[in-house]
Amino acid sequence: MGKGTRVGHLKSANQKQHAMKKIEAIIKPFKLEEVKDALAEIGIEGMTVTEVKGFGRQKGHTEIYRGSEYTVDFLPKIKLETVVPDNLVDQATAAIVKSAKTGKIGDGKIFVSTVDQAVRIRTEETGEKAV
Numbered sequence: 001m002g003k004g005t006r007v008g009h010l011k012s013a014n015q016k017q018h019a020m021k022k023i024e025a026i027i028k029p030f031k032l033e034e035v036k037d038a039l040a041e042i043g044i045e046g047m048t049v050t051e052v053k054g055f056g057r058q059k060g061h062t063e064i065y066r067g068s069e070y071t072v073d074f075l076p077k078i079k080l081e082t083v084v085p086d087n088l089v090d091q092a093t094a095a096i097v098k099s100a101k102t103g104k105i106g107d108g109k110i111f112v113s114t115v116d117q118a119v120r121i122r123t124e125e126t127g128e129k130a131v
Helices: 002-015 029-041 086-100
Strands: 020-027 048-054 061-065 068-072 076-084 109-116
Touching: 020 029, 020 086, 029 076, 029 086, 076 086, 086 109
Parallel strands: none
Antiparallel strands: 020 076, 020 109, 048 076, 061 068
8 A cells, every 4th residue: 555655646746847758769889889978968878778689671681791692680779768858858869860870771760758757766756856
């Protein structure tokens, strides 16, 4: 009962705060350090990075490795996730584009979605204070 009550309290307290945005960027692996540095320059340091595989429009292309041709279905990518206040979304997406762009196919994508609630587990801070 206590847990349910506490979660309900956190939710109602957070509804009064400004919404935040989650930015998910799929980028080429060798661009990770540049993107991380560009985000740090505008004050964004917290992020989650995952090694992923995927494809977009370049799916089904062939490559030659040691004289043999093979089809590449899934390419290695990096998925970077960060949650930022609304007022940093445009700066953050611009920083990611500028630092991740090579101008070649497979540079990646950025997805922005609304985050309704965030809670820092250690301190139970909510909203922007939690990120």
